[in-house]
Amino acid sequence: MLPSPLEFLVPLGALESVADVLPFAILAVVLVNVVTRLLAQRSFERAAAEGDDDEALSRFLPHEIVNGLLVLLSFAFMIVEPHGGMVLSVLVVGMVISDFFEYESRRVEARNDLEMDKPNSAIVASALVIAYAGYQALFFLVEPIWSSII
Template sequence: MDPAILGPIDAIFSPIIEPILLIGVVINLVTRHLAHRSHIRQNEEEKGSLKHFVFHEISNGVLIVFSLYYMTLHHHGGMVLSLMVLAMILADIFEFEARLVESRGGMEIELPKGSMVGSALVLVYILYIIILPAGPLDQFLTLIPI
């Protein structure tokens, strides 16, 4: 029996953390798209006055919390996932600053390509965790006599 680091929280979230992470990443992608549409609308109304999209910031925070929690359950996969999520959010911060520069300069607002690629990589890794839970080489390791 594995020790439960967080006790009752582990009893609730441990069996369903991977689907929660998948839903969180998909929601993050949707809120990223909505934030981009909001930034375009704000830029058309008034140049240089972009504001953060609150729902996207909340989804970023929830994704960080759940990825750090996943690290308490699966140390290696959780560390990789947490670093990917933090890199995605760091890219998101720099992309927002780039949108501010574009807005102040009177340029057209571009897509946040860097943070979209980061989100896609996090999504691919979450799908990898869900589809191949034991690891890709475990099926071959059982065939080798020890």
């Protein structure tokens, strides 16, 4: 049997060995993402109060690292669980895109001396990611009820 071309890029055997833990890892990283988003918002508010312009603001590195890790984990989950991984990946990429635009919004607010708003779209997007990651990771809790209905 010929190896899949993907096997040269991604160690499928190693990925399959952690497939059961992957949904829990994703859920944990999503929860860490919420904490880093809160810390990033505080950092933006502090920088805007201290600086005169939007030059004082910079991306919050821990939050960006967690975003990158979350994207990689969701793509890895897509290899193991194609349907659930695709849905999760779309939600995660949407959340990362909303984070990008929320940062730009904070810069506009700092530049125009406006009050810093909360990152509402990123909060909603992360709530969707938490809900779906929780569904994927904790499905075993509702599986008996789900199986009896469906």
